[in-house]
Amino acid sequence: MMNKSFVFLLVLSFSWVAAYSQDFISCVESRLSNATSISQLIFTPENASFLPIWQSRVQNARFLKDTTPKPSIIVTPTDESQVQTTFLCAKENGYRVRIRSGGHDFEGISFTDYLAFVMIDLINMRSIDVDVASKSAWVQSGAVLGELYYAISQKTNTLYFPGGTWPTVAIAGLVGGGGTGNLLRKYATAGDNVLDARIVDVNGNILDRKSMGEDLFWAIRGGVASNFGIVLSWKLNLVPVPEKVTVFIVNRTLEQGATDLFYKYQSVVPNTKDRNLYIRSQLASEFIGNTTKKTIRIIFQGIYQGSTDMLLPLLNKEFPELGVTREICREMTSIQSTLVFAGRPSTTPTEILNNRSATPRMSSKTKSSFVTTPIPKSGLRKIWRKFFENDLSGGILIIPSGGRMADYSETATPYPHRAGTLYLLASSVNFAGQTSDITPVSLRRLAWLASLEKLLTPYVSRNPRQSYVNNNDFDFGIGADNYTIASVWGERYWKRANFKKLIRIKAKVDPQNFFNHPQGIPVFSAL
Template sequence: MMKSQFITSNVLLLILALCFSVSCRSLFSNNLDVTPGSEDFITCLRSHSNNFTSISQLIFTSANSSFLPIWQVAVNNARFNQPDTPKPSVIVTPVEESQIRTALLCTKKCGYEIRIRSGGHDFEGLSSTADVPFVMIDFTNMRSIDVDVANRSAWVQAGAALGQVYYSISQKTDTLYFPAGVCPSVGIGGYLGGGGYGNLMRKYGLGADNVVDVRFMDVNGDILDKNSMGEELFWAIRGGGASSFGIVLAWKLRLVPVPEKVTVFTVDKTLEEGLTEIFHKYQTVMPNIDRNLHIRIQMFGENVGNTTQKTIRMAFEGIYQGTIDTLIPLLEENFPELNVTREICEEVKMVQTSLLFGGFSTSTPTETLANRSAINTLNFKGKSDYIREPISIDGLKKIWEKIFENDGSDTFSCIKPHQGGMMSEFSETAILVFLNTLECFRPIFQTVDLANQPSYTQHQHNPLAQEIG
């Protein structure tokens, strides 16, 4: 538990900002394509690299034909993939830690800011764009995963996506898993730095609760682990936006036990089927029900059939760490209104649930999870909030009215994970999580005074923290 005396005005004072305005103009001569203003950075890399020929193949400026495709590949929000979107001066795609250190030191020396991209979801474009000159370190080439079944752990480099983690675990065992998010394309680096909710959180907590060690590079290029960084920094990077404090190179994850087979189901309800009352009860049932059960909701405003009459549809998507034979009596006793029947349930391996909640069928080959090319490119704005008390029937009806006001020009949907279970047992300061999940990425190595940061909160107050990576 984090003690209050740790949170002082001097906590995590991290060596000042990365971007000093230091001039490092020097003569430049090599065969690497450069753009005005980037040659100083390239020259610095040359002088600090043992094998510049090797690292030069991992550096891209706007003069390179590969620059734009490399930058675009992980910009999954089309709002930030425009011709006038500010782009990095240089993209570095390291293959080893020493190259990251060299890029970091040269970025400091040449007065650039820095952005770290692990290549998954970044709804606000904060890892790929900035209003000041910056260097982007892209972890696309650093995604190794080492699963240790005997010790129930896995070392995962920051560039890996959740789907790759799930697939790698499933190749070694069906009875261990990592309690992370439902989207296989989410990058592990940003996901754990933001806390990380998922389908197993009611039983095992957030993803960040199950981080047991880390390889972390500080502003001086030194690599720290949990012991050498101290408990304050280890506390802050799990949920507080790790790139606010340094560069996470790899996470060591605790793998948790799961049954060989779990049960999944999806049931749709509309207003005409009593949705308002069903959802109202859902809010009071779920916090206290068996923690082996998790039910998330996706909510949509839509028309009834081919008419102009509007309705609300909710998809109740459940996953139960047990069999159909034990799930059905549990729901009949606690939530019969949902009317979950044996016919709509399916017993599958845990890895198949990641396929299902990731938008695939459970019969899809599991190697699909490791395919990162399926990240959707949409034009959207994501917002999140937290509700501490159940919404009343009248309150729900007012929400429906607001949804019905939409003229169809915008698409509204809502994903509502629920807490309770283990999430209610954590202390107020167990880990650090930003209340606003879309603002957890700051320019790296800013000076931070946690005592004066009103946006910080405990993770049990924020079910939507956070699936950005």
Template sequence: MPVTVTTMMMVVVVVVVMVMVIIAMMLMMMVVVVVVVVVVMVMVMVMVMMVLVGDGDGGGGDDSDGDDEDNNDMEDGSGGGGGSDNDDDGDGDGDDGSSGDGDGDDDGDGDGCGDNGDSGGDGGDEYEDDDEDGGGGGSDDDDGDGNGDGDGDDDGDGDGCGDNGDSDGDGGDEDEDDDEDGGGRGSDDDSDDDDGDGNGDGDGDDGGDDGGGNGDGDDDCDGDGGGDDGDGDDDDEDDDNDDDDDEDDDSGGGDGDDGDGDYDDDGGGGGFDDDDDDDDNDDDDDEDDGNGDDDDDDDDDDSGGGGDDDDDSGGVGDDDSGGGDDGGGGVGDGGDGDDGDDDVDDGGDCGGDDDGDDDDDHHHHHHHHDVAQCSLRSLYINTLLPWIKLTKLNMKKSQLSASVFLFVLILSFSVSWATFSSLVDGTPWPDSGKLISCVHSNSNNVTTISQLIFTPVNASFLPIWQAHVQNIKFLKPSTRKPSVIVTPVEETLIQTTLYCAKKHGYEIRIRSGGHDFEALSYSADVPFVMIDFTKMRSVDVDVINRSAWAQTGAVLGDLYYSISQKTDTLYFPGGVCPTVGLGGYLSGGGYGNLIRKYGTAADNILDFRVIDVNGNILDRKSMGEDLFWAIRGGGASSFGIVLAWKLRLVPVPEIVTVFILNKTLEQRATEIFHKYQYVAPTIDRNLHIRTQVFGEYIRNTTKKTIRIMFEGIYQGTKDTLLPLLDENFPELGVTREICEEIKSIQSTLVFWGLPSSTPIEILTNRSAIDKLNNKVKSDYVRTPIPISGLRKIWRKFFENDESALLMINPFGGKMADFVETETPYPHRAGVLYQVLETVNFFGQTSDMTPTSLQRIAWLRSLEKLLTPYVSKNPREAYANYVDLDFGVGNSNYEEASVWGERYWKRDNFKKLIGIKAKIDPENFFRHPQSIPVFSTSLSDM
């Protein structure tokens, strides 16, 4: 049919209309976003105005005189807990009888607390409180006078107000606790809060300044790969109403774990219920009174009892969850009390009646509310009743300091923006309220717990997450972040977090050092909780028994430094990058400068303590030899959460000798490296010579060359080393002048690229090294590469823009003494050396720029070029240098073997699968390349 002009015009009109419709839809979406922002700002302003012009009512909907009746007899003008501190002295006490507002959700984070409970204006600023305000989180419930005395939650009601509990103003300050308050959220110095002094119980942060994660495993600061711990249950949903939960814990009441380190049913801890009703209380079908007993004599259903993680307050304490005896003293009409769980949900978040819940009707039918819902509810109330409230205005509140007003405004906007930005940057966070409530309800010390758990609405959330992302290419906004970060200081919090993550459908990731090459220890495409071991990094060295216990949060630098403080003749055969965390490094195998003399790091593990999927803490004796075998090279993240490691310390001489020299193509580098392949794996096992290969321009020319750096360490003096090299490797040309005799601890500095005279304390400084920005691959060579092959590799380097690197570590020696099945790490007898191949993205804004993508393509082409020269059937790779390019399929053995046999070889991989099926049959601990669970038997594989 011929195309007429009319037909063409109709087509054009249709196309134009479609384009206009699309544009209109896009504009509408933009308008919606703008409207959301405007609404949020309006809500913020309304909440701020309510702080200024509140109705004077006491907490829990009481009238302005703070008594127990709503008669509005404003004789003295003193609010009962909802008022503001009008003397501006930061003590939470009004200067004329009116109480400080320390409670009430004046920061917009939905927790019902006056931003960590202080009433002095700075709001505790996320545990970095350096002012002099009171730590009060509401009215003093000891005397009923409604005066915020600065001690936070001193009545034990578990409302969570008065975070940090200190009255000197620093709020426990998250690893920067330089005061004497102990960092407790409202707990005093005798842990019973009876003294009301607000001085904390001294149990603040005893950990270190940074952290690391299982799955880092990077021996040389170039990154690593040991992906971290698995995830939640088998589905990707947040089973908020998991009525079919079959947890069989008969613990009943109490306020936390029974202290024996397991999830048994011996009670005594307010831990986990057995009634399958998702409330963590006893099996009483009625609404529980929150006290952990079997009766409902407390009319405030579930408002504060231990062991409760449902939609209510979840605090640990008595009746009212809202921060004071009358329900929390909220901002506005009737008690904006906190439910004690630091989340943005349920009880006490939106104000209302004096029971501290969300419903204003005293019936305690609790419902979860996020920040936006809570703000909308407040906006609704404040829109209907503003003139009524103005008629009740206590004029003295006009004396509220400008600094308090400004702080509330800024903080409220920050919280709103954090919620909004979490959506626009591609990393939405699910509501974590139930999980946090669960953790609070099953913890003995709620006030301390609140300082160790962070969600995106906390100012410290992003800095904590970013602090140990060692590969900066993952710092981009699109990287998926955890829903919750937990920074434990003791083991029971980890057990509780595991239990609650399973219960509410979250996966788990464990971060020790953060050198994970694929970010598996701190990022996932599913809702997950990240346990950051930053604060669990202690090392205990036993010189007599030649061993050391080191917590998972310790890095290699912590371990080496601790050893050096006790002895110069013992060391650990680990890697040379001091910021690598022990968790991933050890569980993936681990190699270093002593590998030819003492084997891998995993070969020198004597014991470890691990939490299994059921929450039990096991050691070598109780776990059995199968699990002990699996975790020493098979990756702990597939089997459990390792808490601490017992390591064998090996003897070293007081003096070791190091040397570094470079050879270029013009200095016969090709021939020397060819000889190196024969010498390095077979020479005296006291000598380890690492090499690094670079492509670079000859100085002041446009011609490229290859430079090979030879870095040697000898366990002895130069007088013994030089004759050894003269006999076996004279081509290298090592002279006495380039040899340096130092201690073993100093050799780590040298291989890290620092002068040996550098103070060794730097080894414990996790920020002393630049972060990585690269992509890596690994190989093992079993046959020397011929000169012709080396020249092909050099030519490939000439195509690169100086961003590439090869790092070679020779094996042989002790490694040849082990069979492949000694541990899951199979790369032993017959391996000449390991190769790390990497490209860097320095100078690029991300790994997705055209230049970065070009470099990645170059790396993959190098990988292809190396195929004839590296191991085959399978082509072996190092599990700690995790590479998702291999694939992530694990629904059957054929899929999983593509990457699994490369890391562990066939026999070891099959054995790991069998152990996984016994230890974690439901595959809770999982990630894209974790050990899988199959329904078919191993004999069918």
């Protein structure tokens, strides 16, 4: 039987929390001049809509469990003044703040915390204003890539944004960590293509690029924007693309020469002088037919910013082993190529990119590294053998670099993985068929992923081993009591010079470290 004293304390605690929430609600009500109903703006655990709203954009299903800490309050603002008011009232009433845009955060930072917090969900702030004449677009932080690409396509087929390929990833999260995609080799990162931004700073002021200053503008384009404030909207540079691009897909197994093919791929694709060519690859193990013997299948997904007639001579000269023929090439618009790289036929109506629920959520754990020298065939065979130990839940995604990326200094933005980087290697396991990520099977999959990460050590960048901050990973360590502790994860994401610069900027714009999380940019008394 539950102790009566404990029940009393529990009831008292809930009463205190309710009163605490009411102070916040009263603060918001007193400051808002518009007619928005508080019941449509603020949601507490007592509201029937609270849990569905929280769950709706937790994109990694491994966080959808009772033990995941949830907000004390969810606010869904519709304009900048509501964001500003929400932030100030949260701060005044002792709450932390988490900002959720798309909900794809790999460690749940945008929607979970162990201390009381207000989650500002930007789901209703998703306006997009495309200006073809100036080759730019103002995009609110709650908008996702699919919506942006669709909005651009409604006005032109000869401009696009060099963002990612997954339609439900939000602009804010992508740009805030740098942002890679199919146009990386031609136009660099998403963060490199930001012209301006509007941000709520720690004092509640709304600043643009001019008023925030170049240091803060530098920091939010790769240093994770939510470390420094709440970005309301971004002015993006739209880049020229041809009316038709060429897309192709090649599948190869080990029995079909995949090892030799991937070995050459590592050198050719990142280093080709034609920046119009981009080929990402994915690999996983599978059973051979109906046998119990496994093989590795590698899928090469290519896109060329030009015609098939231009592509074929290039590949025949530089990468004939790939075997790309005219028959497997498809010319299409850029918006159609987005559908293909999202796993849909090019004939799918593009309106589906506006439907956030059309893209399934995942349940997975991902780790990332950058590769600077080709992995030798002996190393590739070790990786294949490691995959043979897996239960078909593992995979690797390769994002090639090179081209335009080498034109930028590694300190141009916080994203430092520039000249000399061949590709990003993202390894993952999924939890398909499991009720959570802590079942015995799931734990075996996580252990396998950790062993793969260890096996990769000799073949990836070192001193430091580099990782992509948009694939954030708490396994690297958390906390920042001093620079030695923080550098373990901070230098992996940003390298030393950029990490130290981020810390100095943080000390200026948020000296009390209000915007903090387990791998947030720290504030030190001395650096």
